Amino acid sequence: MQRTSRTVVTRPEDPGNDERLSAPPNAVVPTARCGFYTLVVSLDPTDALRQRADLVSMIAHELRGPITTIKGIAATSRTHFAALSDEDKLEFLELIEQEAARMLEVVGQVSLAMKLSAGVLMMQTGPADLAAIVREGVSAAGLDADRPFEHDLDDITIEGDHARLVEVVRQVIRNAGAYSPPGEPIGVALHASGDNAVIEFVDRGPGIPEDKRDHLFTTFPNWRPAGYEEVQGTGLGLFISRGIVAEHQGEISIEDAPGGGTMLRIRLPLKGTERG
Secondary structure, eight states: OOOOEEEEEETTTEEEEEEEEOOOOEEEEETTTEEEEEEOOOHHHHHHHHHHHHHHHHHHHHHHHHHHHHHHHHHHHHGGGGGGOOOHHHHHHHHHHHHHHHHHHHHHHHHHHHHHHHHHHHHHHHHEEEEHHHHHHHHHOOTTTTTEEEEOOOEEEEEEEEHHHHHHHHHHHHHHHHSSSOOOOOEHHHHHHHHEEEEEEEEOHHHHHHHGGGGSSSSOOOOOTTTTTTTOOSSSSHHOOOOOHHHOEEEEEEEEOOOOOOEEEEEEEEEEEEEE
């Protein structure tokens, strides 16, 4: 028998009006009428403990690698410091910086995911220039300099949280870079369609089977395409992206890209916005 679960979501226009929803454990419930995508937490204590254990296990797994690297560098430096050249010391410092950045990424993603799951992510809305947001998010993704990008961006300004939308673009671009061959282009297009601003991200990776697409937006996706099983990361990027987009009353979806690969499409409402 399938256990049910319950979560509480609050309409933005009426913070005192709670709505209780029933859904299977671990589901991500789209509540577009109230602006949240919420991870449903089971009322069954066993399920709640299992979810916490999964989260702790994932964090431990992602932090173990960087911590092991930093510990090894520290031990080597302490034992052989006098024999190390300046180049060796500089290389060790660069490795420490890289591994520390990995740990910060894990902490940041887990923090965002937990706030989205609890429905307590703070938003600061105002005029949001989507073309500028796309450019900033691409830059923040930090992909290799030789990765080509193909931009086709119209001038569209909506009401939204600039920083949160930059985070969405950053997460999506990082995913596209991680799951497509090095040197292959990533395309980003921004245009208006009906009542929505549409951002489309296209990569030349192996694509995502239709039956795996919804799963990738959950908190613990355990699927990787063939050839990419060892890609590092928490797997929370698309969950975070969908949650932030939902906070903007928008939608995010995955489909096959023309000519192969993956297209991720984001739709954001144009109501009360400006188009260039």
